[in-house]
Amino acid sequence: MRRYEMMVILDPDLEERTVAPSLETYLKIIKDSGGSVDRLDIWGRRRMAFEIAKKPEGIYAVVDMKCEPAAIKELDRQLNLNEAVLRTKVIRPGK
Amino acid sequence: MGSKEKKGKAPRGKAAAQLKPFKKKPNPLDKLDYIDYKDTNLLRRFISDRGKIRSRRITGVSVQQQRELARAIKNAREMALLPYTSTAR
Numbered sequence: 001m002r003r004y005e006m007m008v009i010l011d012p013d014l015e016e017r018t019v020a021p022s023l024e025t026y027l028k029i030i031k032d033s034g035g036s037v038d039r040l041d042i043w044g045r046r047r048m049a050f051e052i053a054k055k056p057e058g059i060y061a062v063v064d065m066k067c068e069p070a071a072i073k074e075l076d077r078q079l080n081l082n083e084a085v086l087r088t089k090v091i092r093p094g095k
Numbered sequence: 096m097g098s099k100e101k102k103g104k105a106p107r108g109k110a111a112a113q114l115k116p117f118k119k120k121p122n123p124l125d126k127l128d129y130i131d132y133k134d135t136n137l138l139r140r141f142i143s144d145r146g147k148i149r150s151r152r153i154t155g156v157s158v159q160q161q162r163e164l165a166r167a168i169k170n171a172r173e174m175a176l177l178p179y180t181s182t183a184r
Contacts, residue, residue, distance in 0.1 A: 007133070007174055009174065009175070048175035048176075049172070049175045049176060049177055049178040049179075050175055050178060050179065052175055058175065060174075062133070087173075087174065087175075089170065089173060089174055091132070091170065093129065093131075094128075094129050
């Protein structure tokens with residue numbers, strides 16, 4: 001089990017309050033694999049330093065979790081299949 | 096040629112040594128053990144107004160910290176938290 005931190009940028013056209021539930025469904029992947037989600041932090045709409053996919057803003061979310069490498073890989077893959085996800089980044093903090 | 100070069104070089108080095116009493120390094124600013132790419136306020140202090148990463152000569156941080164800093168800034172850029180370049184001018 002390793003600690004991971006994932007940052008996700010979502011489409012700003014989404015309803016901000018639907019973000020948490022929809023992310024939760026994705027985070028089931030982690031929980032089902034025996035990992036744990038320690039923190040789900042929705043920053044909300046934020047102006048980006050440059051446009052991504054022609055959008056000047058994005059909804060940022062940061063998730064801290066503990067899981068196996070395979071689980072985070074699968075989560076990352078599935079998120080990137082979603083059109084509403086503009087970008088993701090997985091980091092192992094302190095590494 | 097060899098001697099001429101030597102002659103030309105020696106005073107320059109000496110002059111430089113005299114001109115610069117080498118002021119003691121300002122302060123490495125950071126006592127952090129982890130530089131977070133999400134902390135844009137901190138990172139902004141280490142980029143120029145064009146968005147370039149400031150060199151260690153200017154930032155005055157340690158080699159290890161500069162490396163962490165560069166890594167953090169690059170991560171922040173990927174997530175559009177910091178600009179790759181500022182188009183202001």
